[in-house]
Amino acid sequence: CGSQTIELGCRAIRQDKADIAVAVSYGSWINEVPLYELDSLGLLSGCREAERSFRPFDRYRDGFLAGEGGAALFLEAYGSAKRRGAKILGIIKGAANYNEFVPGKDFSVPEKISRRGMELALNNADCAIGDLGFIIAHGSGTESGDRSEMASFADLFATAKAGAPICAIKPNTGHLGAASDVVEIIISM
Numbered sequence: 001c002g003s004q005t006i007e008l009g010c011r012a013i014r015q016d017k018a019d020i021a022v023a024v025s026y027g028s029w030i031n032e033v034p035l036y037e038l039d040s041l042g043l044l045s046g047c048r049e050a051e052r053s054f055r056p057f058d059r060y061r062d063g064f065l066a067g068e069g070g071a072a073l074f075l076e077a078y079g080s081a082k083r084r085g086a087k088i089l090g091i092i093k094g095a096a097n098y099n100e101f102v103p104g105k106d107f108s109v110p111e112k113i114s115r116r117g118m119e120l121a122l123n124n125a126d127c128a129i130g131d132l133g134f135i136i137a138h139g140s141g142t143e144s145g146d147r148s149e150m151a152s153f154a155d156l157f158a159t160a161k162a163g164a165p166i167c168a169i170k171p172n173t174g175h176l177g178a179a180s181d182v183v184e185i186i187i188s189m
Helices: 002-014 032-040 078-083 115-125 143-160 177-188
Strands: 020-028 068-076
Touching (some): 002 020, 002 177, 020 177, 068 078
Antiparallel strands (some): 020 068
C-alpha cells in the first residue's frame, strides 16, 4: 500500500541506499469485481443521504464510497534538498507499518488495531503523541474500523494526557484503496 512505499523510500534514504525515492501508489475500487467484494463484506455505504452518507466517526456512518486514484511523492534527504534549494513541502519524521492477525477470527477488526502502528511511527519519529498538531485518520466509515481506530487514539491520548485535531479525508476522495495513504498526505500538505 501507499504507506509502505513511503516507509521503504524513507528507509532507503536514511540507510544511504538511495539519494532519492519516489513513492507511488494507485488504487481502483470502482469496477464490478471490487465493488461486488466490498459490498459482500458490508463495507460500502448504502448512500441513504447522498454525499453526506460517507461520514467517518459519525454515529450514522454505514460504510465508505469506493474511489479510484493514484499519487506519487518525491522523497529526498533533507540535506540534499536544502543544498540544491528545493522547495520542501513537508518532512517525514517517521514511518511505520504494523499488521495484526487474530487467529481463529473472521474478517473482523481487532480492538485498537491502529495503536501499535501509531506507537511505532511515533517512536520512529522520536516524538510523543502530544507533539502532534494534526492527525489524518484512516477513517474508513465502517462501524468496526472507526470504533477500533478511535479506541486506539483514545488510549494513546489518555496515557499522554494530550490531544490533537483528527480528520478523515476519504469522504472527499472516496476510499482509494492502496492510493489513499499517499493521496491523503499530499492533500494534507
